[in-house]
Amino acid sequence: MWSAGVLLTSFLVSVSATIMQNGQPRDDPYPGQVSAIDLDSSWRSYDADAPEIAYKGRWDSKHISWWSAPGLKVQFSGSKLALSFGEHTSEGTLVAYRIGTLDWLFSNVTADATYQFIGPGTSYEELPTDGDHVFEMRVTNWGIGVQIAGASVDVDDHLTKPPQFEKKVEIIGGSLTGGQYASYETISSWSFIYAQGLGNVEFGITAYPGACLVDMQCYGGGTHGTIWYWHQASDPGSRAHGMYGGEPEEWDVSAEQPADLVIIQMGGNDHRHPNEIPGDNFMQGYIDVIENIHHHWPDAEIVIMTQWGSWTQEGSEYVQSVIYEEEIQRIYEHFKDRKWRFLHLFHTDGILGHNDINPMNHPTDVGHIKIASHLLQWTNLVLGWELRPRGEMQHGTLYWNNMENY
Numbered sequence: 118m119w120s121a122g123v124l125l126t127s128f129l130v131s132v133s134a135t136i137m138q139n140g141q142p143r144d145d146p147y148p149g150q151v152s153a154i155d156l157d158s159s160w161r162s163y164d165a166d167a168p169e170i171a172y173k174g175r176w177d178s179k180h181i182s183w184w185s186a187p188g189l190k191v192q193f194s195g196s197k198l199a200l201s202f203g204e205h206t207s208e209g210t211l212v213a214y215r216i217g218t219l220d221w222l223f224s225n226v227t228a229d230a231t232y233q234f235i236g237p238g239t240s241y242e243e244l245p246t247d248g249d250h251v252f253e254m255r256v257t258n259w260g261i262g263v264q265i266a267g268a269s270v271d272v273d274d275h276l277t278k279p280p281q282f283e284k285k286v287e288i289i290g291g292s293l294t295g296g297q298y299a300s301y302e303t304i305s306s307w308s309f310i311y312a313q314g315l316g317n318v319e320f321g322i323t324a325y326p327g328a329c330l331v332d333m334q335c336y337g338g339g340t341h342g343t344i345w346y347w348h349q350a351s352d353p354g355s356r357a358h359g360m361y362g363g364e365p366e367e368w369d370v371s372a373e374q375p376a377d378l379v380i381i382q383m384g385g386n387d388h389r390h391p392n393e394i395p396g397d398n399f400m401q402g403y404i405d406v407i408e409n410i411h412h413h414w415p416d417a418e419i420v421i422m423t424q425w426g427s428w429t430q431e432g433s434e435y436v437q438s439v440i441y442e443e444e445i446q447r448i449y450e451h452f453k454d455r456k457w458r459f460l461h462l463f464h465t466d467g468i469l470g471h472n473d474i475n476p477m478n479h480p481t482d483v484g485h486i487k488i489a490s491h492l493l494q495w496t497n498l499v500l501g502w503e504l505r506p507r508g509e510m511q512h513g514t515l516y517w518n519n520m521e522n523y
Contacts, residue, residue, distance in 0.1 A: 136300050136301075136513070138513070143513060146223075146513070147211070147223040147224070147225075148222055148223060148240070149214070149222025149223050149224055149239075149240045150223070150224045150225065151224045151226075151232045151233055151234050151239055152232065152233060152238065152239075153230045153231060153232055154199060154231055154232070154233045155231070156199070156201075156231055156269055158272065159271065159272055160199065160269040160270070160271065160272060161269060161270050161271065161272045161273075161274065161275065162201075162267050162268070162269040163267055163268045163269070163276055164267050165180040165203070165264075165265045165266055165267055166180070167267075167268070167276070168278060169191060169192075169268075169275075169276035169277055169278045170189055170191055170265070170268055170276070170278075171189060171190045171191065171278050171279055171281070172187075172188075172189050172265075173187065173188040173189060173190060173255075173319065173320075173321070174186055174187030174188060174320075174321045174322065175187055175321065175323065175350055175351075175352075175368060176265075176350070177350040177351060177366045178350075178366060179203075179205065179264060180203070180264055180265040180266075181203075181205050181262060181263070181264045181351075181360075182256050182262035182263050182264070182265075183262060183350060183351045183352045183357065184259070184321075184322060184323050184324065184325060184352045185259045185294070185295040185296070185303040185306070185308070185309075185322035185323070185324045185325065186255050186256065186257075186303045186304065186306075186308075186309050186322045187255070187256050187262070188253060188254050188255035188256065189253070189254055189265065190251055190252065190253045190254075190279045191251070191252050191268055191276050191277075191278075191279065192249050192250070192251050192252075192276065192277045192278065192279040193235075193249065193250060193252060193270050193274065193275070193276050193277075194248075194249050194270070194274040194275055194277075195270050195271040195273065195274030195275075196235065196236055196244055196271070197233065197235050197236030197237070197270060197271050198233070198234055198235035198236065198252055198268070198269070198270055199231050199232060199233040199234065199235075199236075199268070199269045199270075200226075200231070200232055200234060200254070200265065200267075200268050200269075201230070201231040201265070201266040201267040201268070201269070202226050202227065202228060202229070202230055202231070202232070202263050202264060202265065202266055203228065203229070203263075203264035203265065203266040204228050204229055204264065205228070205262075205264035205360070206226060206227055206228040206229075206230075206262070206263040206264050207227075207228075207261035207262055207263070207356070208227050208228070209225045209226075209227055210225065210226055210227065210256060210258065210261050210262065210263050211223060211224070211225055211256075211257045211258055211301075212224055212225075212226055212254050212255065212256055212257065212263065213254070213255045213257050213301070213304050213512070214234055214252065214253065214254040214255070215252075215253055215508070216235070216241060216244070216245070216250050216251065216252055216253075217245070217250060217251055217508070218507040218508030218509075219245070219508060219509075220508065220509045220512065221304065221509055221512045222240055223257070223301075223512075226263060228264070231269070234252065234254075235250075235252065249277065251279045255303075255304065256303075257301050257302050257303060257304045258302050258303070259295045259296070259297070259302060259303055259324070259325055259326065259352070259354075260326075260354055260356070261356065262356065281319060281374070282317050282318050282319045283317075284315075284317065284318045284319070284377045284378070284502075285318060285319040285320065285321075285374050285375065285376045285377055285378075286311075286312055286315065286318050286319070286320040286321075286376060286377070286378045286379075286380065287320070287321050287323065287376040287378070287379045287380070287414075287417075288308040288311070288312070288320065288321070288322045288323070288324065288379075288380045288381075288382075289323045289324065289343060289347065289379065289380070289381045289382070289383070289406075290308065290322075290323075290324040290328075290381065290382040290383055291324060291325065291326060291327065291328045291329075291382075291383060291385055291386050292324075292325075292326035292327065292328075292385070292386075292479060293307075293382060293385060293424075293479060293480065294306065294307070294308045294322065294324035294382050295308070295322065295324035295325055295326055296308070296309065296485065297326045297477075297479055298475055298477050298479045299479070299480070299481075299482055299485055300482050300512075300513060301511075301512060301513070303322065303324075304511070304512060305482050305485055305511055305512075306322075306324075306485055307480065307484075307485040307486070307488035307489040307492070308322045308324060308380075308489075309322065309511075310485060310486060310489035310510045310511050311380075311488075311489040311492050311493060313506060313507065313508070313509075313510040313511075314489060314490075314493045314504060314506050314510055315493065315496065315502065315504060315505070315506075316504065316505035316506045316507040317503070317505045317507070318377075318378075319374060321376075323346075323347060325346075325352045325353055325354060327353065327386055328342070328343065328346065328353055328383075328386060329342045329343070329383075329386045329387045329392060329394070330342050330343045330383035330384065330386075330387050330399065330402050330403060330406060331387055331394050331398055331399060331401075331402035332344050332345050332402065332405075334387075334392070334394055334398060334402075335386065335387060335392040335394065336391070336392065337391075340353070341353070342402060343381075343383060343402075343406050344402070344405050344406045344409055347368075347370065347406070347409070347410075348367060348368055348370065349365040349366065349367060349368055350365065350366040350367065350368040351365045351366060370413045370414070371413050371414075375413075375414045375416065375417065376414050376417045377416070377417055377418065378417060378418045378419075378420070378496075378500070378502075379410055379414065379417050379418070379419045379420070380419075380420045380422065380463075380492075381403075381406065381407075381419070381420070381421050381422065382421075382422040382424060382465075383403070383406075383424070384399065384424035384440045384441045384445070385424055385426075385440060387399050387402075387441075388424075388426075388440045388441060396441060396443065396444045397444075399441055399444055400441075400444040400447060400448055403421070403444070403445070403448050404448060404451060404452075407419060407421070407448070407452065407460065411457075411459075417459070418459050418461065418500060419459060419460050419461070420460075420461045420462075420463050421445060421448060421449065421460070421461070421462055421463070422463045422465055422492075423439055423440075423442060423445050423462070423463070423464050423465050423466060424439065424440040424441060424445070424465070425437060425438075425439060425440070425465050425466060425468075425469060426438035426439055426440045427474070427478055428471035428474065435470070435471040437466060437469070437471070439466050442466075445462070446462070449462040461499065463492065463495060465488065465491075468487055468488055468491050469484050469487060469488070473487060482511065482514065485511075486511060486514070489510075
């Protein structure tokens with residue numbers, strides 16, 4: 118659910134931003150800031166299209182990142198690593214990075230610059246073990262992005278492509294899925310926490326605030342929906358529109374590793390003013406999306422999630438609404454009647470309380486954690502997937518109280 122105008126806008130995040138925690142500024146909200154450097158003969162550099170660089174999520178042919186939580190992984194030898202960012206990197210983009218499954222660190226980066234993430238003077242001045250290490254970076258903000266120009270290591274060392282997990286998950290949605298208004302946006306979203314909680318999977322989050330499910334019916338009837346944008350590399354934002362206009366670069370969903378599991382959570386933007394898409398139109402649009410995904414990934418399990426709405430106080434109780442509840446149930450029954458056994462319905466009602474929703478009608482950080490936790494257990498119990506979380510699932514949630522007798 119997204120409350121601005123038709124044009125999906127971009128926002129800049131800088132290191133000076135404050136993250137509030139229980140009413141107080143969070144101490145050291147962005148640990149791990151790295152410095153810009155100039156490459157010299159002591160470095161071995163790889164171009165952005167080097168096969169050793171494993172891109173995660175959606176990137177276009179110019180190696181520009183789009184949608185939610187796009188990232189990359191490289192395996193490197195030696196004790197230093199730097200990334201170079203191209204001209205299409207947004208000013209001050211916040212990226213999260215780590216080695217292996219250690220806790221996430223954060224740094225702002227900008228265009229036409231090289232930053233050293235590993236080595237002397239960085240948080241990884243001393244590496245935890247000998248041998249090769251896997252470095253991972255994720256873009257935290259859905260409205261801005263980076264362009265990779267290359268990666269560099271010590272002149273006597275090398276990059277290798279890191280191992281790839283056997284399974285892949287694709288998560289499709291709008292602002293609730295993309296983590297709008299969460300502390301670290303997409304890095305704090307239920308979708309990212311869920312993927313990290315599964316652990317041993319590749320994942321992509323095709324989510325963006327303001328995105329509708331139905332095609333060419335929202336925002337006055339001139340805006341494409343999920344079924345169209347799922348086949349584009351770039352997202353529906355103003356940054357992409359300014360770069361590609363109405364003809365974005367196509368994304369071949371069959372070219373990469375096919376998804377084993379697709380999770381869809383849509384409806385908030387279709388339902389809200391000024392769109393107010395009729396239930397029958399929403400239902401048909403959802404059916405079209407599911408059929409399209411199944412056509413390209415016939416072996417994937419597909420999960421459709423119900424869409425929670427707002428809470429209202431009725432007497433001494435808070436009562437939750439559910440958006441398109443009847444229509445989503447009918448969609449599930451429609452495919453059940455067709456013997457599509459791979460389609461599942463996950464009910465989100467009952468998971469969140471009214472205080473798990475922020476004033477902008479999006480989940481708090483705790484709300485995102487609760488949704489991810491329930492969905493993880495569902496995936497384990499219903500689909501039989503093992504949960505193998507790989508390190509920290511959400512940054513900055515180590516809260517505790519050591520006080521007694523108060």
